[in-house]
Amino acid sequence: MKLISYKHNQQAHFGAVLGEHVVELTAQFRGIHDLATLLADEQLLDQARAHVASATPDYPLASVELEPVIPAPGKIICVGINYVAHAEEAGRKVGEHPVIFQRFAETLLAHGQPLLRPRVSEEFDFEAELAVVIGKGGAHIAPEDAMDHVAGYTCFNDASVRDWQFHTHQYGMGKTFRSTGALGPWLVTADEISDYRQLQVHGILNGEQMQEGSLAELAFDIPTLIAYVSKALTWNPGDVLATGTPSGIGFKRNPPIFLRPGDVFEVVISQIGTLSNPVADEA
Template sequence: MKLLHFKQNNQSYLAVKTERGILNIQKAVETLNCECPVTLEDLILQGESGLFQMNKLIDLAITQNTPDLFMNENQITYGPSVINPEKIICVGLNYVDHAEESKMEIPTSPILFSKFSNTLEGHNGKVKLPADAEKFDYEAELVVVIGKTASNVSEEEALSYIFGYSAGNDLSARDLQFRTGQWLLGKSSDGFAPIGPYLITSEEIQDPQNLSISCTVNGETRQQANTKDMIFSCANLVCYISKYMTLKPGDVIFTGTPQGVILGYAEQDQIWLKAGDKISVTIENIGTLTNTLEE
């Protein structure tokens, strides 16, 4: 299932991409008089029963020939694929080549830091650059969305706690990131965690550790890798994090970025991102997330 959020009248609504177009879930529930969760939070909490109801609603909307329930994807304004996570947890240096290009030691345990809800942005959204920074960088990442409460789960069971996957861009202001020993400031400006365009439910991703991942800037390829190159797999990350904090339904994990960030270039070749640049993150079987920077 390919879920997304769209914005209308300053509110976000859950939708699903179908062969007929983008189905407005709330409108479909009201029109077809069906039982079905109308928010992502409720859908995740209801688990298999919620997904079953959603699939029934989609089938009914298509077979009932109700074109007014469907929207053209080119005409919607996207919201983040996840809009209200309790936690946004990020993993640093999770690809060997990226750790090496950053001139940092290859970690023996996951390096964790956090972002906040102010950093969320949707596909095609514009990200305003903070005035007190100059060294802006991209980081293409596979994003994991938790599906049920996870506390001290085993690595063998960990994937069953994942609701779905999305594409993310861990935007970074490197001069702010390394101003002190803590990375938080350079990672947490408004809009610095775009997620989208879709949230793909886990049954459609056969192996999260075998997905191509890439990043382009203004059409030029900057990153090209595969999630099999991660040091710590998605299952390992869920297992590890859940030992120290309870993961809640809807929590988000940015799983790290591969080689190719601007930080890894030789200093004379570092041309940092600027207003007007368009960054696209593409992950196999998930989609392409595109954002534009602005002053």
Template structure:
């Protein structure tokens, strides 16, 4: 099942994405609830849906079955008629794994890590499909990173790799946008990775049963129609069960937490000459069985004044 958050005119709601149609979960609930004899209610928030997924998903499957059998009910809209939002807007944690493809380690000139290299992004970075990535006023080296992201389904603390799949809800796409000049000037990665709009996410969360093996997925990124990154998740250095278990030794993972699993080779920083994002660019990430995430690029300009001119900024 592919689950989306979307805005239909002024209302924000959840839906199921089937090909190019979004089916409203609220309307499904209203129309077919009496036929199910199941006493549950579909929440309007994705994180709550994930928290209650053991009860909610079987109920949703029944609703969809009734919908497919009932040719008279029109509860869907073309995806082009709505605004698709980031599937989760406020996860408790966005955890990223750096240097998790061997070929990416080589292009950065760094040794493959002995253990997962972990850093964080923040919710201010999240945007949805087709929303614009903004180049901050204090960076001239903004880069792209296509990544498969894990969406946690249950609270996990000190679990084993063998148990990890039980705690995963599904998967989505994340672009780990990075200001390289800020990232390396600071000596740590928080500022360079967490600017506003630096975590495009979506368009859908695909439940793990529909994805199957997450380590056999083609992944690619195009910049203005030219393929820049192309690989397969079978090239991950640390696989997903290991990453989830490793993280759970230090922190309690919560439903809706996002874990980005790393990017393959081909990023702008590793090219000769280097490639940095500029206004007017279009980034498109495709991951097999997950979907396509597209985002334009624009410069950030303050509505009040352009802080890059006539104003003293102190870095540090």
């Protein structure tokens, strides 16, 4: 299934995408108020699949206002330097442990909404990534059990403010500006992806490919990342794991390429879809 969070007639809903239409699931699962809660219950997910398979769509996809797939995840865990080629272009080496940083939920925006170039910087960069959405929570998860905790996958743009990223050796501040983390347009449930390692990630700026990578190239794979984080933090339904970006980022190009108002950046992931966002200046 392709699942979305959205607003229709100013009301928050979640539902499934069928072609160019939406099957509303909010009314079908009364008492379930958001997509994260649905993802936590495999039995409810099975019921949703059965309902969608026989349902008549409720309205066109174009008539709804998409929200980030998970509008308010409890945690957004991001991974840096997780593609070997990206580590090389950044002048870094992949270490013994993954590079982990956090992003705040209030920075997220949906497919189609403008990425905001901050007033305080002109070094606004793009990072195309695959994001994993957690379904079953847990702590101290063994790597061999980790994929059982994955509800599905979506596209993510971890747009970064490079000069602020390097104000100090801890670069989290440049990674969590308002309206810079695009997530969507939908979540593809894990049962639809036979092997995530076959997924291909592309970053497209104004129609020109900037980034390309395969999930098979991750230095730390998804089970390792889920297990590693779970030793310190309990994963909860709806939490997001951003798996890192492939090579081709703007500030390592010669000359550097940064996002400007009027640009459009797309994250295109095979078997998932396309996350597209224009760029505007922060007011």
